[in-house]
Amino acid sequence: MVNSEVSGDGVICAEHLTRRFGDVVALNDVSLSVPRSAIFGMLGPNGSGKSTLIRILCGVLRPTSGTGSVLGIDVRADPEGIKRRIGYMSQKFSLYGDLSVMENLEFYARIYGLTPERQKEREAAVLALTGVGAYANRLARNLSGGWKQRLALACAIIHEPEVIFLDEPTAGIDPVARRELWDLLFELSHRGVTMFVTTHYMDEAERCTHVGYIYLGKLIVSGRPDELKGLAEVTPAGTRRYEVSCAAPAAALSRARAMVGVRDATMFGTALHVMVDEGVSEAALLAAIAPGDGAASARPIAPTLEDVFVLMSRRQGAAA
Amino acid sequence: MNGFWAVLWKEFAHLRRERMTLFFALIVPSLQLTIFGYAIRVTIENIPTVVLDLDGRQDSRRLVEALEATKTFKVRERVTDFDSFRRSIAAGRAKVGVLIPANYSERLLRREQAAVQVLIDGSDSQVATTAQNTVGLLVTQLSIQRGKAMAESIQAAVARTEEGRLAMPIDARTRLLFNPALESSHFFVPGLVAIILQLVLLFLTSFSIVREREQGTLEQLFVTPVGRAGLMFGKLVPYTLLAMGELLLVLVLMVGLFDVPIHGNLGLLFGLSGLFIVTVLGLGLLISTIAQTQLQALQFSFLVMLPSVLLSGFMFPRSEMPLPIYAISTVLPVTYFVEILRGVILRGADFADIAPSVLGLGVCCVAILTFSLTRFRKQLD
Structure with a gap:
């Protein structure tokens, strides 16, 4: 286990998180810490526990043991408190296809209980950032893959969250749209937003400020990409x-x-x-x-x- | 109740966008009521009949006329030989065959018993029973007429009316309450209202939740601050309103198209309909906690609908059911609602009259809601 940076002062913290489903250990003693405005890229094969980890950190799933916190809020003590302050974007398009772009945005604004003035202000802000305003009245199901993901991101940040969890946000979209989405993520990172991204793409991992690799429920390695490349285990002496x-x-x-x-x-x-x-x-x-x-x-x-x-x-x- | 208004607003947006839902909820029930209401008639009339009249004189012709006058029989064929007579029944062209022997009139005149052979196709038991009873009744009446004429001629009588006319010794004075014209639609249509209401509501609610699970939007909602109660009520309230509109529509059709008057209190009718609607919404919620896909939701809904149609007393009287089947009918909410509707609409029953059914429906409602809410909550954890 190589872990270059475990400390309690990260925006996202996990200490010895374990989750069992019956006899299956989906997540095995995972510890990590993500500092503010970092982009943490989590890699690993399907079924390795990435989604389980995200669900625990988002307050949807309770850990079997260990502790986790987001923005200093404990995942067990106040999951609802976490949900109010994070954004979540899933791997598959999970917006309402029969609602228009604006209607989807308005729905999430209402879900997060934004006041009408704040809602207007935020809608303008996310439209400017993501550019989905060009298709404001189009039904979400009629958008192309890349624009769907932009809309999903717009909905995920409508309440200006400080932390965003992205579960394979670029799966199945074309390379141009992928790059554009990453540009958006960097933009958000510059504004101080912390991101936790799972991906299968190595080139995406290289863009992250921090990366981790999870395998069979265990976090095998995590840290900054350059630190990891310099690890003695990776290039042994001689x-x-x-x-x-x-x-x-x-x-x-x-x-x-x-x-x-x-x-x-x-x-x-x-x-x-x-x-x-x-x-x-x-x-x-x-x-x-x-x-x-x-x-x-x-x-x-x-x-x-x-x-x-x-x-x-x-x-x-x-x-x- | 966090997020209730947001979800409510969204559901209305779905309804506005997906016109098929509105079509399914409002137009289809009206069509169903109209089609089924006209199609389901249990009064058996115009049974195709073949006549082989070997006598052909006044008395035998009078017998055939009397048969036709009952409206139960419709003479389709008159044949002259026994082979065509038999063939007509075997081929299914006639369900009833009346064979009048050549000596019919003579035997009557001689005051001997005359035999008329009536062959009935027993394959459809209901038609056969009706034919048998009608023939029996008709022949008895004709016999009595002859008996009366005879008694008059010899100035003897078994009984007389107060005015001194010859009469039957015992007179049963039946009076048909509530449905004097014996319109079968009066009996069927209120039950149909219950069945259609359940059908549409069950499909709409279970689909609306399972669809979110299938699309992945439910997972997305779980990571937002929307509360379980807010999510659930936000989804169920629009469908309750829709169901109320649907109920109003089918009731108007019932009164306007089938002339079934509502004898009871309208407030009571709508109040108890509300209770039934909530129960069915709970049932839809229960299905949505079991089904993972819309296809499964469809199959589960049919699983509920089938006994609801066959065992609720809507089609067949519950008093005739064997005990195990009867037991099943007691756990179906629609059983109680059919009884409530018939009571309030047809018999003008008040709350006290239908209290047992209301209690039954209430118990079903509480049990189903508790069970489905527990399951629904557990799944979100």
Whole structure:
């Protein structure tokens, strides 16, 4: 368990959170802390406990043991108090398709009990931020995927929450819309909003100020991306990482895995990421895994977050 | 009750947008009432009849005329040989066959008993029973007429009226209360009002909640400060209002189209209808806690509707039911509401008259609401 930052003064705090459903341990002793205006990216396979963690922190689900708090409010003591001050946006479009964009916004404004003046002011603010005002009278179900997610975000922030939970907000939308949504999240972060995002995309994880990786209910690693990449477990002393470009990467991969001195080898697109002992030179590596390929090249690289997560979950698997 | 007004407003917005819901809630019941009200007639008339009159003289013709005069029988065929007679019944063209023997008139004249053979197709028991009873009654009346004529001629009588006319020794004076014309629609239509009200309400409420679960909006609502009570009442109140409108509409149709007068107190009628509506909303809520998809909600609703139609006393009298079936009918809220409606509308019953049914409905209401609210609350946790 590597956890670089556990302290009680975060906006979102979890200490030894555990949740069981019958015999199944959905969440196993998870501790984390997210500071103000951070974007915390939580990664992990489906069913690893991401949604359970979010539901506990949102005050919807009670933990079996451990404590959690959001904005200093305990999740057990006052879940309703938390709900008033957070926003939530789910992975699937969960607004009312038969209501118009404005009607959806108005509904959530009423749910959060905004006064009419405040409602007007906030509607103007979220429309300006998300741009959904262009489709004010369109039925929500007739919006494209990206605009649906913008509307969902607009509804989630209508009451100006200090914390937003986003459960796979970009699942299934196109790359342009994905980038635009992230731009919105950064904008919110600049305004001091703290965000907790789950995602499957590594490039999204790289954009977060903090990341965590959850596997089989356990938080395997969490911290700032650069800290994690610098962890000794990720690049052990006496090893180096190279990116190898060659004509036949698939063949090179199987050769690399068989080669003495290679600790790890994985495909990254058309290139190969290999971790080798310091004693193995670039030339020796290329000669061994891409023989006769004059155009093959190797360059030293820093580990990516994917490297971190793959390595850490393997270690976890081996330990278990 | 946090969020009640927000949810209420939203439900009305849904109703405004989804015209099908309004169509389903208001137009469909009116159509159902009209169609069913006309279709369900239990008075059996015009049974197709075949006649083989081998006698053909005045007395036998008079018998056939008398048969037709009852309106129960309609002579469709007159045949001259036994083979066509038998074939007509076997083919189903006639449900009743009347065979008058060649010596019918002669035997009557000779004061011997004349036999008329009546063949009845027993496959539809109700039609067959009616035919049997009517023929029996008719023949008795014709016999009495002959008997009277005979008694007059010999100046003897078993009994006389006060004016000295020949009469039956015993006179049963029946008087039909509440529905003197014996219109079967008077009996069926109030029950139909209850059935239609339950049908529409059950589907609308269970669908409206399950739809939110299916869409994921329910999950979204749980992370907002909306309270359980606010969510539930915000969803149920619009449908209660809709149901009241629907009730008014079908009652107007009942009075206007089927001429079924409301003899009882209107306030009592609407008050108890309100109790029934709340009970059915609770039932819809219960279904929505069990069903995960709208398809399942549909199936569960049918599961409730089927016994409601067949066992509530709406179609078949409960007094005829075997004990286990009768027991089932006592836990159906619609059973009590059908009795209440018939009591108040047809018999002008007041509260005291229908108190047992009101008590039954009240118990159902409390039990269903408690159970469904407990389940609903538990699911939100």
